[in-house]
Amino acid sequence: MIGSLISFSLRNRLVVLLLATGLFGWGVYSISINKVDAIPDLSENQVIVFTEWMGRSPQIIEDQVTYPLVTNLQGMPQVKYVRGVSMFGMSFIYIIFDDKTDVYWARERVLERLNYANRLLPEGAVPTLGPDGTGVGHILWYTLDAPGMDLGEQRAIQDWYVKFSLQNVAGVSEIASFGGFQKQYQITLDPNKLTYFNLSVPQVIGAVRANNNESGGRKFELSDIGYIIKTTGYLQSTEQIEDIPVVTTNTIPVRVKDVATVQMTGESRLGIFDLNGEGEAVGGIVVMRYGENAAEVIANVKAKMKEVAVGLPKGVKFNIVYDRSGLIKESVDSVKATLIEEMLVASVLVFIFLFHWRSALIIIIQLPLSVAIGFILLNAFDISSNIMSLTGIALAIGVIVDDAIVMVENAYRHLADAQSREDAFNKENYG
Structure with missing residues (x-):
């Protein structure tokens, strides 16, 4: 079969060249639309149900909130298992679906069950769905650099201005605020x-x-x-x-x-956010929506931050604490450098040992064509360009180079032997 394929390729060189050109063009297009991220998303296909009932102990939360929800959310189609976690004032339910289940179809099924389960919960306990993101959806963290501004005022700016603006960016599932004080009126009663x-x-x-x-x-x-x-x-x-x-x-x-005494104060906190040991800070976490392009979403969020910064109070600016785009860029640049280096090294070695520029050209063409076809398959299976997939391509480049050198050297040797025999035959018969 391999011999027939080689014979067909030799007899139809134009067809092979056109096919290779078409695949290369398709591969270049696939590279431009491929989702780029640094971390592969290996998290389970899950929907989170969060219920807040402040002031209640974990045991009460377990008996009156978590248990009724878990028992009613079981038995849905394509569900693998349901997990429940109870803590002080809060309940978390994790519904794990099959890997092939569409996440938005799963969220609709959970909402249908919650409409029935709501009547089983105590007054004041209202379950809500978590964001349609994954465990690796935290793509950017930022804080507000506001010297001299009260933490309560910073949290108010974050909750009522910055958060609503950034949530409008395409691909953003949620802006989770952290730090500072959430202002509230507090009434302290005197029992006497x-x-x-x-x-x-x-x-x-x-x-x-x-x-x-x-x-x-x-x-x-x-x-x-x-x-x-x-x-x-x-x-x-x-x-x-x-x-x-x-x-x-x-x-x-x-x-x-x-x-009673009445005062303006902050809501009770279970922790604080400290930045580099320099004191408390207020900011937010950008959570990417399921299946989005991380690099594109980060770029859009940064562009939106520039617009939002215009409306901030004087002296207040954004301070980006964690940005995954740097890791993404380094990963992509590493693969690009590896590809170029291996193409040059393999081509130079083949040219030095064989002293045949057409053999070196075969390797130069084969490497980018193989990588382009690889990206076609990545898009076909909905796999993003991340550390694992790009590392696999980088490792495959070495195998491709070895294969190309062996095949080219073998073909060159057979052609040289055939040419030698032909020259000897011509010399023997025609002088």
């Missing part, structure tokens, strides 16, 4: 004063909720003019909270400030 005024904690909570609300009225017309009535009741300061009446005794209102 509650007992003195014969009040309970639910009464104070109900009074604050009732006075932090807006309601719409109706439209009425007077003298051919339409009026829309509404009430504005959102709390905007600690003083407004302090003046909220909880109950009225003998025409004298008992206000919140009579039984």
Whole structure:
């Protein structure tokens, strides 16, 4: 069969050249559209369900949240297994699907089950789906360089301006904020004063909720003019909270400030983010969406950061802590350098030993053609250009070079022997 293939190639050289040119062009196009990343995505095909129910112990979370969700999420099609993790105030459910399952189809199936499972959960516990990213989706970390600015103000800028802007970038699944303080009004009740005024904690909570609300009225017309009535009741300061009446005794209102102290503070934290031992920092993690091109997403995020930086307060700027694009660039450049070096070395050696430029040209053509065909197969199997795949190509280049040298030298020797026999025959018969 190999002999027939070689004979066909020799008789149809133009067809072989056109076929090789077409494959090379297809390979160059495949290289331009191939997804580029540094780390291969070997994570499982999973959907995460996160439920927050703050203030509850892990055992209560396990009994009232994790267990009902796990039992109801089992039995879905194409599910391998379901894992549950309970911790203080939070529950995580990991639904692992078959590797060939489409991740967005899997998320739809989980949402269908959650619509039924919601009625089994206690009030205030609302399960949500995690981002449609993978375990290696953290492609870029950044902090806000804001000297002299309070950590609470930095977190507010991150949560209400930077995060919403960067989430609009194509390929970004989530911007996870970290560090700083999330501002909140904190009411600290005095139990002795509650007992003195014969009040309970639910009464104070109900009074604050009732006075932090807006309601719409109706439209009425007077003298051919339409009026829309509404009430504005959102709390905007600690003083407004302090003046909220909880109950009225003998025409004298008992206000919140009579039984508690109100202050602006930060939400309770389970940890801090320290940057290079220089103190706390505020920033975010860019999580890439499943199946996206990491290099392209990083470039788009950086371009968006330049637009967002224009609207930041004076003196505030981005500080990129982790950027995978550097590793991606080094990986790609390493393969390029290896390919060029091996092409030159193999061609020079063949030319020196055989002193035949056409033999050296065969190797120069064969190496880039083989790499181009390799990228066609990478796209066919939806494999990105990462450390493992590019290393495989680099190792394969060495095998291709060895094969090319052996085949070219063997062909050259056979052609030389045939030429010698022909010259000897011509000399013997024709003088």
